[in-house]
Each structure stands twice: as structure tokens, then as C-alpha cells.
Amino acid sequence: MPRLRTLAVHAGQRPEPHTGALAQPIFQTSTFVYGDFERGRRLFAGEEAGYLYTRIQNPTTRAFEEKLAALEGGEDAVAFTSGMAAIAALAFTLLKPGDELVYLGPLYGGTEGFFYDTLARFGIRITDATERPLAEALGPDTRLIYVETPANPTLRVHDLAEVARLARARGIRSVADNTFATPALTRPLELGIDLVVHSATKYLSGHGDTLGGAVVGPAELVDEIRAEGLRHLGGAQSPFDAFLLLRGMKTLVLRMEAHSEGAMRVARFLEGHPAVRRVYYPGLESHPGHAVAARQMRAFGGMVALELGSEAAARAFLDRLRYFAQAVSLGDVDSLATHPYSTTHQLVSEEVRLRQGVTPGLVRLSVGLEDPEDLIEDLERALARAAALEAG
Ligand SMILES: Cc1ncc(COP(=O)(O)O)c(C=O)c1O
Structure with missing residues (x-):
């Protein structure tokens, strides 16, 4: 085969x-x-x-x-x-x-x-x-x-x-x-x-x-x-x-490898950042599903979510991003960022949203195929803004 x-x-x-x-x-x-x-x-x-x-x-x-x-x-x-x-x-x-x-x-x-x-x-x-x-x-x-x-x-x-x-x-x-x-x-x-x-x-x-x-x-x-x-x-x-x-x-396999590599680097960077309360990425050992993911996935994919603690912090962060376009959908060569609480999951009841971790501070990233270093710099700039807001 x-x-x-x-x-x-x-x-x-x-x-x-x-x-x-x-x-x-x-x-x-x-x-x-x-x-x-x-x-x-x-x-x-x-x-x-x-x-x-x-x-x-x-x-x-x-x-x-x-x-x-x-x-x-x-x-x-x-x-x-x-x-x-x-x-x-x-x-x-x-x-x-x-x-x-x-x-x-x-x-x-x-x-x-x-x-x-x-x-x-x-x-x-x-x-x-x-x-x-x-x-x-x-x-x-x-x-x-x-x-x-x-x-x-x-x-x-x-x-x-x-x-x-x-x-x-x-x-x-x-x-x-x-x-x-x-x-x-x-x-x-x-x-x-x-x-x-x-x-x-x-x-x-x-x-x-x-x-x-x-x-x-x-x-x-x-x-x-x-x-x-x-x-x-x-x-x-x-x-x-x-x-x-x-x-x-035709390029699916190559793209998925590159998305996964970029997302892993982004997730590790976010995990070490003081303004980020929690990172969700199946490739991180801290993810509750990591062991199962390691069994059933060849790499961990291009999607990462992060918890910033409040809607104000999420808003400040999202509005400052340059390479991550604020839009729904995912899986594109272009990086995308969404605020599920106020967009894709708005119709799900508040109780279910919160139980599932879809909080006002949650941001979902679709890591595209730009150079991961540029993406990390972009995230770093936007996080500095979110952190300043939280502090002030
Ligand atoms: C996991 C998943 N399944 C199904 C759908 C629906 O697909 P479509 O938007 O192509 O109708 C989406 C759309 O966002 C999705 O994320």
C-alpha cells in the first residue's frame, strides 16, 4: 500500500x-x-x-x-x-x-x-x-x-x-x-x-x-x-x-507536519509566559489527554487554546495580534485567532460553556504556516499588552 x-x-x-x-x-x-x-x-x-x-x-x-x-x-x-x-x-x-x-x-x-x-x-x-x-x-x-x-x-x-x-x-x-x-x-x-x-x-x-x-x-x-x-x-x-x-x-501531510511543529513551539512558548493561566495543546505533557493523543496521533496538530483569565485580557490580546487574523474557521495557511465564548460557542448555554472551559478569557489559535518565530514574537507583543491591562 x-x-x-x-x-x-x-x-x-x-x-x-x-x-x-x-x-x-x-x-x-x-x-x-x-x-x-x-x-x-x-x-x-x-x-x-x-x-x-x-x-x-x-x-x-x-x-x-x-x-x-x-x-x-x-x-x-x-x-x-x-x-x-x-x-x-x-x-x-x-x-x-x-x-x-x-x-x-x-x-x-x-x-x-x-x-x-x-x-x-x-x-x-x-x-x-x-x-x-x-x-x-x-x-x-x-x-x-x-x-x-x-x-x-x-x-x-x-x-x-x-x-x-x-x-x-x-x-x-x-x-x-x-x-x-x-x-x-x-x-x-x-x-x-x-x-x-x-x-x-x-x-x-x-x-x-x-x-x-x-x-x-x-x-x-x-x-x-x-x-x-x-x-x-x-x-x-x-x-x-x-x-x-x-x-x-496534495500537500496535506506536509502541511500537517508544519502546522504541528509550529503549534508545539507556540504552545511551549505560551506555557512559559506569566500572563497565560493555562495552555491547551495535546502535545504538552500537562494536557490531560496527552497519553491518549500520543497513542492515536502521529503529531499533535495545529490548534492551541490559551486561558488569559478575563474577557478584558482576551480582548486586549486579540486586538493587538498582527499575523493572527481574528476570524472563525481554522486549518488555513494563515494563522487565525478566535474568542469562542463570544463567537462560535455563543449559543451554547453559559453553564455548559463554563463547564467545558469555554470561559470569557479563552482564546483559540489556529497556527498557520508562517515562520513560528514571527508568530511567537506576535504573541509576545500582544501578551505584553494583555499583561499591562491586568496589572493596571
Ligand atoms: C470540528 C468541526 N466539524 C464540523 C464543522 C462544520 O463544517 P462547515 O463549516 O464546513 O459546515 C466545523 C466548522 O467549524 C468544525 O470545526
Whole structure:
């Protein structure tokens, strides 16, 4: 089997048969002619494979699906227009009224909102098992265990092999959101997880210029999710977005190594700074999930969070940063900084936010690919400002 860097370049790619084009062309077409009546009948009956309509499948999107499936070590993948479209398609395909979804948090605020605001409205019970033993939270109606690791925004690490073991023992399906780690660092399917979901918008793209989502796993399940999620719900990925993702993913492994190296240096610097009360980074020995992360991650990723003690200190720090742009999203070559309490997690209840460490003083950094020394100097300047404010 080719290694990850080779898969990142070659998987899903073959020279275009008519012209020999090496880079995957953008098939910017909504429909595909089937030539004659009989072929149309066969295509629709599933008696012959072929493209019909871009909402169901498109050659550029298909190349993205094949590359991602190869990187994750999954049988197949299905692409969506965004991470949320992928998560919604998965949930609406695999759950029905009366079922229970158990999750380990924290989760991306949008995912948590979708569970409680939308799925619950369709009669699906949502159970948060973050603060108790997972085995005790599983009941006769549990159909899905959902986990994100490292989790947004405090980089909490969950033991994927353990989640998979518990799920399999009870015939429950497990899903891991692998957006933060990517297959360059963690391959959940190898650890026994049934399905992986992605916000491809983040590290898979890597350049902050597109949206995308995907579900990866066994072909039979992926087929089901494609049929329901694309035929009925319709959140298909555009060929142009797939093209950008294919381009970004060629350098995924190299980028993840550089993001991880930069984030480790940033985390060590922050850990030694007197104005920083706490640093969350799975690569630090002080992180409660470090041992599990060391087992299931090849490196520790590009996301770091820091606690500055108050909203005033966080505000002063954020407003002083030069290379870290204040914006949501993550995983870009550009460094980004967010204040989860007042932005991404604003809709999560105060009690849950505080319990999960999403405090007014918390700042989340997505460490980009600038020189880590420049990033550290930037952080140092901004921290001096925050410290002066705290002192004064
Ligand atoms: C971990 C995680 N999962 C899913 C999503 C949703 O993805 P998208 O914004 O592509 O819909 C996000 C977005 O921030 C995320 O951080």
C-alpha cells in the first residue's frame, strides 16, 4: 500500500482520457448526456455505472471522494457542500424517531446546535456523555455514538479505540469528526470507528478559499448516505470546490507536519509566559489527554487554546495580534485567532460553556504556516499588552 504522502498526491487521480490532462479537470456541468434511450434506462436502473447529474455524482467531486477515502483508509467516501451538510446527511440517513444519539463533547457549536435544535425536533434523543463513563450512557435505543477529537475549542482528546470497542460490543455505530486531526495525524477507521466525517473547509482545503464536507467509511453505508443525503437532501459539492480541495490535499501531510511543529513551539512558548493561566495543546505533557493523543496521533496538530483569565485580557490580546487574523474557521495557511465564548460557542448555554472551559478569557489559535518565530514574537507583543491591562 502506498504511504500517506504518496496517496495524498496520487489517489483519485488519473490522466483525463481525452486530453491527457494531469491535474483533475473541473467538470462544470450539471448534467451528462447518456446518448440513447436504452443507456439512459440502464443508468437509472443501476445496471450500468456512469454519471447522470452533478447532485448525485460528478467526476471532479468523485476524484475528491476517492482521494479522501484512500487517505482515511476507508472503502468509499461521499462529498458534500460543507461539513454541516455531511453531518446532517449522516444523521438523517442513520437515525429515526425514537433513536438516541450519544455524544462526547465538547463539539463544534454548529454540530451541537444541529443535534439539539434540529434532530431533537424529529424525535431523536440527544445524550451528552462527556462527563460520565460512556458505557453507562448507552441504552437500548442508542444508535449512534458521535465524537470529535481533538475537540473544538479546548482540544479535549477522546480515546477512539475505546469508543469503537464499546460501540461494537453493543452493535452501535460510531462516528468520529476528524476535522482537527485529519488522516495525516489520525485514522479513526483503523481504530475501529465506523464512519469519519469532515469539515473539508479546514485542513483538507488548507487555504481558506472553499467549503466542503465528507463522510468516509464502508461502501454500503456510504452508498446509503449518498442516496439519502444527496438524492433527498441535496447538499452536493460543487466541482470547483472539489478541484480546490484536490489541490489542497496534495500537500496535506506536509502541511500537517508544519502546522504541528509550529503549534508545539507556540504552545511551549505560551506555557512559559506569566500572563497565560493555562495552555491547551495535546502535545504538552500537562494536557490531560496527552497519553491518549500520543497513542492515536502521529503529531499533535495545529490548534492551541490559551486561558488569559478575563474577557478584558482576551480582548486586549486579540486586538493587538498582527499575523493572527481574528476570524472563525481554522486549518488555513494563515494563522487565525478566535474568542469562542463570544463567537462560535455563543449559543451554547453559559453553564455548559463554563463547564467545558469555554470561559470569557479563552482564546483559540489556529497556527498557520508562517515562520513560528514571527508568530511567537506576535504573541509576545500582544501578551505584553494583555499583561499591562491586568496589572493596571
Ligand atoms: C470540528 C468541526 N466539524 C464540523 C464543522 C462544520 O463544517 P462547515 O463549516 O464546513 O459546515 C466545523 C466548522 O467549524 C468544525 O470545526
